[in-house]
Amino acid sequence: MPFINVKQLSGRTDEQNAAIxxxxxxxxxxxxxxxxxxxxxxxxxxxxxxxxxxxxxxxAKRAAAQE
Structure with missing residues (x-):
């Protein structure tokens, strides 16, 4: 069986993850x-x-972008 492993930053909704x-x-x-x-x-x-x-x-990158 193929296994696809997605690693992503947290913060997406359950609906977005289901669509992925x-x-x-x-x-x-x-x-x-x-x-x-x-x-x-x-x-x-x-x-x-x-x-x-x-x-x-x-x-840190996100925080710097908001400054």
């Missing part, structure tokens, strides 16, 4: 021919204080 799951499943099924019920999708939400790029957390 639906769209990824549909795209994978369309491209590969695998039945949708055999495709697993997991969404991992990571706090902005725990994710960084260039040594700066996304929480």
């Amino acid at each position: 799951t639906r769209e990824l499943t549909a795209a994978y099924a369309r491209i590969t021919g695998v039945a949708a019920e055999n495709i697993w999708v997991a969404i991992e939400e990571i706090p902005a204080t725990h994710w960084s790029s260039g040594g700066v957390t996304f929480a």
